[in-house]
Amino acid sequence: MNKMMLKAGIFALSVVSATVMAKVSPEEAARLGNDLTPVGAVKAGNADGSIPAWTGGYSKSAEGEAPERPADPFADEQPLYTITAANVDQYKDLLSAGQMAMFNKYPEYKMHVYPTHRTAAYPQDVYDVIAKNAANAELVAGGNGLANFDKHVPFPIPANGLEIIWNHITRYRGGAVQRLVNQFPVLENGDFVPVLLRESLVFPEYLKTGREADDDNVLFYFLQEVLAPARMTGTVLLVHETIDQVKEARRAWLYNAGQRRVRKAPSVAYDGPGTASDGLRTSDGLDMFNGAPDKYNWELVGKKEMLIPYNNYKLMDTELSYDDIIGPGHMNQDYVRYEKHRVWEVKGTLKDGERHIYATRHMFIDEDTWTASVIDHYDGRGELWRVAEAYNTQFYYHDTPWMAAEALYDLNSGRYILLGLANEESEYMNFDIEPVRGDFSTGALRRMGIR
Numbered sequence: 001m002n003k004m005m006l007k008a009g010i011f012a013l014s015v016v017s018a019t020v021m022a023k024v025s026p027e028e029a030a031r032l033g034n035d036l037t038p039v040g041a042v043k044a045g046n047a048d049g050s051i052p053a054w055t056g057g058y059s060k061s062a063e064g065e066a067p068e069r070p071a072d073p074f075a076d077e078q079p080l081y082t083i084t085a086a087n088v089d090q091y092k093d094l095l096s097a098g099q100m101a102m103f104n105k106y107p108e109y110k111m112h113v114y115p116t117h118r119t120a121a122y123p124q125d126v127y128d129v130i131a132k133n134a135a136n137a138e139l140v141a142g143g144n145g146l147a148n149f150d151k152h153v154p155f156p157i158p159a160n161g162l163e164i165i166w167n168h169i170t171r172y173r174g175g176a177v178q179r180l181v182n183q184f185p186v187l188e189n190g191d192f193v194p195v196l197l198r199e200s201l202v203f204p205e206y207l208k209t210g211r212e213a214d215d216d217n218v219l220f221y222f223l224q225e226v227l228a229p230a231r232m233t234g235t236v237l238l239v240h241e242t243i244d245q246v247k248e249a250r251r252a253w254l255y256n257a258g259q260r261r262v263r264k265a266p267s268v269a270y271d272g273p274g275t276a277s278d279g280l281r282t283s284d285g286l287d288m289f290n291g292a293p294d295k296y297n298w299e300l301v302g303k304k305e306m307l308i309p310y311n312n313y314k315l316m317d318t319e320l321s322y323d324d325i326i327g328p329g330h331m332n333q334d335y336v337r338y339e340k341h342r343v344w345e346v347k348g349t350l351k352d353g354e355r356h357i358y359a360t361r362h363m364f365i366d367e368d369t370w371t372a373s374v375i376d377h378y379d380g381r382g383e384l385w386r387v388a389e390a391y392n393t394q395f396y397y398h399d400t401p402w403m404a405a406e407a408l409y410d411l412n413s414g415r416y417i418l419l420g421l422a423n424e425e426s427e428y429m430n431f432d433i434e435p436v437r438g439d440f441s442t443g444a445l446r447r448m449g450i451r
Contacts, residue, residue, distance in 0.1 A: 112338060120368035133152075161346040197276075246292060250269050253442050262442050269284065274417075309390065316404050329409075
């Protein structure tokens, strides 16, 4: 019965026009917390039990101050099976084209598949906000903006692909968080130079002063400081992420240590080069996908079961060095955990007249967190070019699903970029910051650059 209901729901969603902007009915909204989880996922497990029912996720109270790196609650588990180049065809229905291509390019590539745990859990006030959004939020400005929207996940019961993309863009990642992580542009032979970044992500409602009139079109504030290597130290990026970026472009400023001045940075958008990415990542490729969705037509393909990275606590292990994890062509897959989960499948195709290095983005978005967990990127000739994976992890002391890391593999060059590791750092994730609005001003940017 569950399988039949799921198929019927997919068909209904697939025929809804992407121009529909209406909020759901009260009857539909009432499904949240009943047959759907509070964020809109199917609460029931799948037919054969390989995906269990969601029963509240995994949440834990810390004794004293919560550690920055949560311990692996599944450390004693063994893989159910391992996929290799020899048996990958048996699992092709559970993999994306990009994941399949990794096995073709790298004969030693493998995936360890573990039991599925639906660990996603959020604070109750986030659930309350999402329930309110279900009954009120709407797309406006041709789908490039949101109305009657509060903080996170406007469309827990989505009607089209664009609404699902908005759910990924606005998903909860902690209301105010600072992290110290590394970005690694990795050469074909496995060589790399870490780029140490301190990043702050704050939604306006979580500033100590709360949301004000100046925040009306602001989704979140983002601050990124390069701390190493020495030749890049002092570069600071400030972003006021606008909700409707067609009406008002993303506000971005860059402090360049060499020039000793703050300047606007309009290229920090779309396919502009990502910070210190050595040409491997576009600006809108950070966090798998970010920014204005207006360059693409977003087609909802449906929902499917898929093997995606999940509960990747091993990637946070301080006993591991960066050399342990990073290798030629790809990460050491012995430290990556895959599980079977249900995902929304959305295909973004570049609109006529628009320009971007990616003509198609084929996205697979986890139903429990709204995180884009795998994205296949195609060039203008329709050729598969790059594949991205998000290494989902539940920060269970803070009821926050996020990533232990994200990787983007270039199938043509054999290079890749990896962001998020902090195994060799004394600091990592801080969910207890108390930012003020002045922390995200151009004056603060200048002060950070010269100290």
